[in-house]
Amino acid sequence: MAYGPSTLRRRLGPEGRFLLMAVPGALFIVVFLLGPIVSIIVFSFWRTEVFNLIPDWNIDNYVILFTESTYIEFLKRSFVTAVLVSLACLIYSWPVAYFIAKHGDRYRLLLVLALAAPFFTGIILRIAGIQGVMGPVGIVNLALMNFGMQPIEFIMYTQTATGIGIAYLFVPFMVTAIYLSLLNFDFELLEVAKINGARPWRAFIEITWPLNWIGTVIGLVLVFVPSMAESITPRFLGGPNAASFGSVLSLQFGETGTWALGSAMGVVLFAVSSIVIFAMWRTVNLQRSGFTGKGS
C-alpha cells in the first residue's frame, strides 16, 4: 500500500500519465467553451418571454435573421469590414514583420514586444485613446480646424473610422503571427535562390511567401474573428448609425433581453467564423510550410 502512487504511475505508462496531466485542462475548456456554444445553439431554437427562455422549439429566430433586411445588412457590413481590416493588416504587417525578423538584429525582441504590448491594455481604454486622437472632436480634427483647415471627413463617424479603429485593436496579432513564422524561416534559402539566379521578387513569391503561409493564415484568422464580432468600436467611432452585427447582438442581451434571437445571432457569428477558419486552414499544407513538429 505504501507504494500506491508509484505503482499507479508504473501501471499508467506514458500514455496514461499524459492523459492524467492534459485532460483536466482540456476538460475545463471543453465544458466552459463548448458547453456554452452548444447551449446557445439549443437556445437559438427557443423563444424568449420577458427575460426568460421558453423551450418552445421553432426556427423563427433564424427566419427573422435571414429575412429582415436590417440583420442581413448588419451581417454583410461586419463581414466586409472584417475582411477589409484583415487584408489591410496583412498588407501592412508583412513588410514590418519581415523587416524586424531580417534586419532587427539584437533589437528585434524589443521591436516586436513594443508592437504587441498595446494590445494588452484592453479594448475600452484603447478605444478611448483612439477616439480622442481621430474622433470627430479628436485632436487631429481640432488641430486642422485650429489652423483654419477642413477636418478630415472620412474619419468623422464613418465606416472607415470604424475600420481604422478595429485595425488599431487587432493589428498586433497579425504582426506577431507573421513575425513568429519568419523567426523559424531559414533566410539562407533566399541566398540559395539568389545564387541560382532568382530575382528577389521571384524568391519571395516562390519561397518566403509559401513557407510562411501558415503564419499568415493564423494572423488573418486571429484578426478576422474578433473584427467580425466587434461591438464597441462602431459605437464610438462609427457614430449613431454604424451598428455592427456584434453591437446588435449585444443589444439582445442588454436592453431588449431577447436572448433566443441573440443566441441565433451568436450561432450565425460562430458559423461564419468557423467557415472562414476552415476555408483558410484548407489552404495550409503543413509539409510545405516547413512545419517539422519539433516546436520552435
Add this chain to the structure above:
Amino acid sequence: MAAAGAGHVATKGVASLLLGGLYLFLYAPIAYVIYISVNKDLIWPFPPQFTLEAYELLANSSTYKDALWNSVLLGLGSAIICTFFATMGSISILKYRSRWRGLIAIVYLAPLFIADLLVGISSLLFNRQVLDLPGNMGSAMIANAVHGTSFAFLIMLAQLARYDWRLDDAAMVFGARPLRCFWEVTLPIIWPAMLGAFIISFILAFNNLEISFYNLGAIPTLPTIAWGSLRFGLSQSPELFALAALVNGAVLLAFTVMYLLMRYRIVSFGHRD
C-alpha cells in the same frame, strides 16, 4: 549590381518607414491619453496647463476603488486557473509522445479562435440556464480563464520547448515522487515561464470587457466602469484619462520587465537570437 543594391536599400527604407508608422499609430493614442491626463483642458490642451486633478478625482472615487479591487480579484483568480492548466497542458504535450497530443493542443488553442463577445454571451446563458449559476465573480473568473488559458499555454509551450525532460526522469529514477520531482526539479527551472503566463493572463482578465461584462452580474470592474463613462463622452470624465494613463503605464512596465528578463537571458519565452 549597384542597381540591385540601391533597390535593397530602398526596400529597407520603405519597411522601416512602415514600422515607424505602425509605432506612431499604436502609441499616439497612448501618448495622447497620458498627456491629457495631466492637463486642465481635456479637449484642446494647448498651451498645456498641467494639473493632477484627474488623478485626485480617480483616487477619491469610491466607485473606481471598488472596481479596481474587483478587477484585481478577477485577474488573480483567472490567472491562477490559467497558469495551472497551461502548466499541466504544456508539460504533458512536451514531455510525452501520445497520439492524443494533436487533439489536446487543438483544444487548448481553440479559445483563441472564438471572439470575446461570443464567449461572454454564451457563458452567460450556459451558467444561467444549464448550471443555474448567477453572474458573479466566480463565473467571470472561469469565463475569462477559458481565453487566458490559451495565451498562457502558448507562452509556456514556447518557453519550455527546450526544457530537458530527462532531468525529471533522473529524479524519478532516484525515487522522487512525481509531485516532489515537480517541486524540486521542474519548478525551479520553469517558474519564469509560469510567471510570464501568469502576468499575461492576469492582464487579460483585468482589462477584459466583453467576457466580464456578461458574467459579473452587477459587480463593477474597471473596464465596465470605463465603458459606462465613455458612453457619456470623453470630455465628461477626466478620471478616465488618469485611469487609462495608469493602466497603460502598468502594462508597459510589465512588458519592460519581461523584456529585461529575456534580454539578460534569465528567461527566453521561446525567443531566440
